[in-house]
Amino acid sequence: MISVMFFCSSILCIILDYSLMLEYELLSVNSCMIMMTILLDWMSFLFMSFVLFISSMVIYYSEEYMSGDLNLNRFIMLVCMFVLSMMMLIISPNLISILLGWDGLGLVSYCLVIYYQNVKSYNAGMITALSNRIGDVALLMAIAWMMNYGSWNYIYYLEFMKDDKIMFYISILVILAAMTKSAQIPFSSWLPAAMAAPTPVSSLVHSSTLVTAGVYLLIRFSSGISLLLMYFLLFISTLTMFMAGLGANFEYDLKKIIALSTLSQLGLMMSILSLGEMKLAFFHLLTHALFKALLFMCAGCMIHNLLNCQDIRFMGGLVSLMPLTCSFFFISNMALCGLPFLSGFYSKDLILEIISMDMLNMYIYIIYFISTGLTVSYTFRLIYYVLMGLNNFISLSSVSDLGYTMLKGMSGLILFVIMGGSMLMWLMFSTPYLICLPNLMKFMTLFVIIMGMWIGLEMSKFSLHYKLKSFMNIQLTYFFSNMWNMPFISTYGVNFFPLMLGNLVYKNIDQGWSEYYGSQGIFNNLKSMSMMFQLFYKNNFKVYLIMMVIWLMFLFMYI
Template sequence: MTYYLYSFFLLILGCVSMGLSLFFYSSDFIYLVSVSFLSFIYQAHLDWISLSFLFLVSLISSQVLIYSIYYMGEEVFYERFKYLLLLFVFSMAFLIVSSDGLSLLLGWDGLGVTSYALILFYSNPKSSSSGMITALSNRVGDILILWSLGLSYVLGSWDYMFISIESSYLVIVLLFLASLTKSAQIPFSAWLPAAMAAPTPVSSLVHSSTLVTAGVFLMIRLSPSFSHTGNFLLILLGSMTALLSGLVAMAEYDFKRIIALSTLSQLGVMMFSLGIGCPLLCYFHLFAHALFKALLFMCSGVIIHSSGGTQDIRRLGSISSLLPFSCLALSVASLSLMGFPFLAGFYSKDMIIESSSMELLLFPSLAILVAALLTCSYSFRLMSVSLTSFSCNWVSFIKGDEGDYTIPLGTLYSGALFGGVLFYWSFLGMESLLVSSLEKFSLLVCLSVGIYTGLNMTLNKGFMFDFLCTMAFLPSLTFLLGFPYLKSGDIIYNQGDQGWVEYLGPSIQSTSITYLSSMNDIFMSVGFKLLLLVSFTGIWLI
């Protein structure tokens, strides 16, 4: 019953935040709050963006908490999991409303520590290695945040949202690079698929509205300070990330990894929209993406949990006849991911692609179009192979009841259907971009071609297949880049902490204390004998 109370509290918090967001948007109102605790001052920046995103995080986390009651209820350490999940959500809430560097660091580091603990929840070698990759990749961003705080202190202001690029160019650059690590852009992309070692409820939060979106949200806040170089870098990295993740997903057969790679692709689209100067469209896509991506992971968790932990889509044929509602929700979420007309992802994704064509950026715009085609392709392959195919090696045992998951799946199913249009009319309130009929037609062509290739194309074994299966060797590159630091840490520990530091510190102190103690014993023994001798001599003389 306590879990439902936590979920109800988060839901109430989300409703209040959404009401305030609509009021702040209509009144063009911004509210700054400072809370002093001992010597620490927490500063909150409340506007319609932070409040609407707080609503999104509260809504999804409330449904994930209900979902985890049935999905994780049989785990021995479920209580620990629940409190880690709540700490994870509250860390994201702190980051959303922060307006200065110290407040930002509180949420940023809280996300890093709790995500590491959640990925390690199952305590097996796979989760340990995945947690280490995630922690090391995110630690790079933490160090960059600390450097930016040091420079901000020198400049005399912690407020990263109100600093000018002329006076603090290096601070903006450091925060910019830190955001790239958290949002898993190339070359920091390896940790995002590795984070799949966490339980499915954690994946629903990480890939929708918390960890990976923290970097994008910070980038949206910093967007007014970007220079031309920063915009070009975002366009290049975003288009490359979207294209590479789409290609890798085409060679993948793991259910959760395909969905994780689709997250990486959409993060590239968001960064691309920031680069072309459309932060509002980036936030729109971030909002819509969170709704259908959380639903995708929840549906995949129900299917995997009901089929005995099977994640290979080639062994999951004809599941739609056994789990009809979960498969329906999965199909709607996948169609929304593809940008199917009038679903949540259609409005934001369509507008971003139209804006890219208006910017006349040939290679990045073409890469985004190809990435959209690949999204349609691997999404339809996922649905056709795992849900409806009768030619697969179907798993013969199904357990569990999808009725337990009706409330969270139904809530996010409504979001995947209507979230995009509601956000569009509530906050954007503008006409569609003026593009030619040919450009509109090209989007429908990409959708159709992607569906056709997803149903008919398969990659054969070979160098290209191995190249894509290894995610363009990014995990190996990440290991090679991190290995010297881990090795140097091992040397420092063995030669330093356990070497000369141990010898000059505790060992010498222990030896000295032992020597002094023995000398004291000898002195006390000799002194006591002399005292007795003097005493007896004195008595004899008397």
């Protein structure tokens, strides 16, 4: 109900070109006032309605998915806290009130990632929390820099302070914060690790909360970011998009493939944002939220039915066993690929055509289209492994479409996955875009999609798969599937070497020379001296007599 109310408010704000800002003074320090500011415009209303709608479907879905869990109430409360943190972030044009939502997301995401309490979850939770902590610190530093302006409401300063040196530093810090939250290179490794969380959480995190927080912050901040930083962000985000698309083609974990797909789409949003197309990035963010939530919910349904098996090599032929779930899965995958007239098509096709029209340079053009081809490739590979062929896990005949609560939760989203893109297109763009391109560039998208489809299906066939493995050798395959060794860098790089150095220091200095010359050495010296003095003290009469005898001997010798 609240979601529908917010959606209607958003339409009203678009029609009337109306926005509302509410301010409440919390504290005044010298000339700096700490204000609780709420910005209500079409963008925040629309995003909030999407977040609330998706989260309501996910909570309804998790009632059955988490039915065996003893702490279901705790889980639902955590999810609600997560959504509330996201709300706080969406409505804040003030860096201090943004920090409440930003930190809330980081903290609750840690609690949700370690929900299944085992070593893998703890490690994943720690890498998630620590990666996001870098962004939190960057945001705190940005708050300190904003004191130069006398207020933390950044929305007032973006336009006319664009070329200011202080705004340049603040922009660097905000971009760093957004890169950690939206998992851009080199902070990408926490996103697949966060798959240790329950599937409903993954569905929420990867569609409309947490990972989109960084993109949303940059959409709000975009008019204040200088050209140099935009180019930097463009390079990093296109690289992320390419890396994630390539990695997903070598992955076998169902949830990780979809996680890498999210990473690829985040790269797409960031890159189109850094080309100055703020509205288009927001449009793709919303359409992506719809089909990605449904994609994860379908994956969760399959995992639930296969008794928590996530390896796609054990699946196959599920379309005959659970037809409705597989239909939803196929439709959302097609929306991800950008099949015409599904929700993903409207944003992805528009992005690619605007890239063709902008024509910044050849590198950007090529990497965009290759990444699009890779998206289609891993999608069709996934469809081949999961839906087609014979079931490789046939002994489990328990697979069926009987989870009615889960199916109802998914059914709530399917209509928007099919129609949401066109609906948003009519809402957000008052005048339609007319993009005139040469035939070759116009059909480039179609060509790349067909190529990607062919490569994805060929890669799934075992003969070609093993030929590829022998050709590329095992190290190269691992290199691609491990996100260009990023998880090793972000865990071993910041963990293994300092621990090894600590061990060396402990053995050689703490337990070595500092013990010899330090505490133990001083203790042994004092002890031996004390024992010697004690010997003298106990035998002082004998010592006195011996000294006297020696003195008398000397006396007789020299007289």
